[in-house]
Amino acid sequence: MRQILLDTETTGLRVEDGNRILEIAAVEMIDRKVSAADVHLHLYINPERDSEEGALNVHGLTTDFLADKPKFAHVVDQFLEFVRGSELIIHNAPFDVAFLNHELGKLKRGKIQDYVHSVIDTLAMAKDQFPGKRNSLDALCDRFEVDRSARVLHGALIDCELLAEVYLAMTRGQDSLLMDFVNDGSTDSNGQIVVRASRGALKVALPTPEELTLHESYLNDLDKIVKGQCLWHAIEAPPVPAEAAA
Template identity: 70%
Template sequence: MRQIILDTETTGLRVEDGNRILEIAAVEMVNRKLSPPDRHLHRYINPGRDSEEGALNVHGLTTSFLADKPKFADIAQEFIEFVRDAELIIHNAPFDVGFLNMELGKLGLGKITDYVSGIIDTLKEAKELFPGKRNNLDALCDRYEVDRSARTLHGALIDCELLSEVYLCMTRGQDSLLMDFVAADDAGSAQEAALGLAKVARGPLRVRAATAAELAEHAAYLDGLDKAVKGSCLWRTLEPKPEAAA
């Protein structure tokens, strides 16, 4: 499975205001393993306009630095071929996708979804995993103990590298399943490998009954919940009602 961790830096936040992409990075990952740096794509782009002050403070890429860099039109085909048929992994995907669609549209090249197999938004996934918490890239790096000490300014390449580590941490439960499948040489043997997992012998399910002390502790906890809600808590309604004496 080929995936591309992608990030862009832009001259401003709103594509509707005529802002453009000025940096793009795409880091390749195959079967959940990062490819060597020579299999990554990183380009600075002359956007043909100045950055808004707020954006410049974030990425630090000045108009003079970008003056001799290629236009997006000059790297468009290279970019398309690099991401073709891969699955994109983007943090806050609607932002980057909106700018990519604008740049491609100006060249009559359609939309980014015309070239890739799918798009994963790690911000959306993080919000589902950690509702109500900060889920920007810095917060996720701190949560998963990913070293971000080298990130003094936002940069597309370093953000891709950090996001790749965060994504692997967020989805680490997929590792063993994926390894079982990629070890197979073709679709037939992959299916056999999957069926082989299902044939592993399993003993009868053991059910351990709660002790009297555990039942008493549970009942006391439910009494506390009843008091808090001034009635019967949900667990009380789910408990089986005692059978009436004959």
């Protein structure tokens, strides 16, 4: 399976205020193995406006630095080709999806959901696994002992690399049991992106006849050790009718 860890940096928090994307990073992961660095996609984008002060303090990407960078319209094909058909993994997916869809909408290119298989929100996953706890990317790095010492300012590429380690830690050995938080393109009454939780059918592995025989032999040995009936045999034993016990 081809998955893409994706993150964006923007000029501000609200797309409704005309804020734009100024950085996109996408880290490829195939069959749970992160691809070589030269395969990743990392784009700085001229947002055609200044960043809000709060956002600038977070990412540190100034208007002067971005002035000679390509506009989103000039990199959209490169970006869509890179993510096409993949499963996107994003921390706080509704935020990034809203900004991506805003940029694509300005170019009449549809929505990001039209190009990818699905979107997983790791923030929703974390809230399900750790209810009531802090579930920011920094908090998850600390919880899973992921080294984030190189993260001084928020940068899309380093955040993707950290998210890859966090996602692998969150899902290690539990892929078939975890809920998938998938964005299907729907919105709520306020126009916000809805990330839905869905769980596939639970797979039940039944023991083979050989395994049942070994299990019964083990229980018989336990009976001998306790000089009676072990608890498992007692549970499995059929109830004795009242008239037989009298």
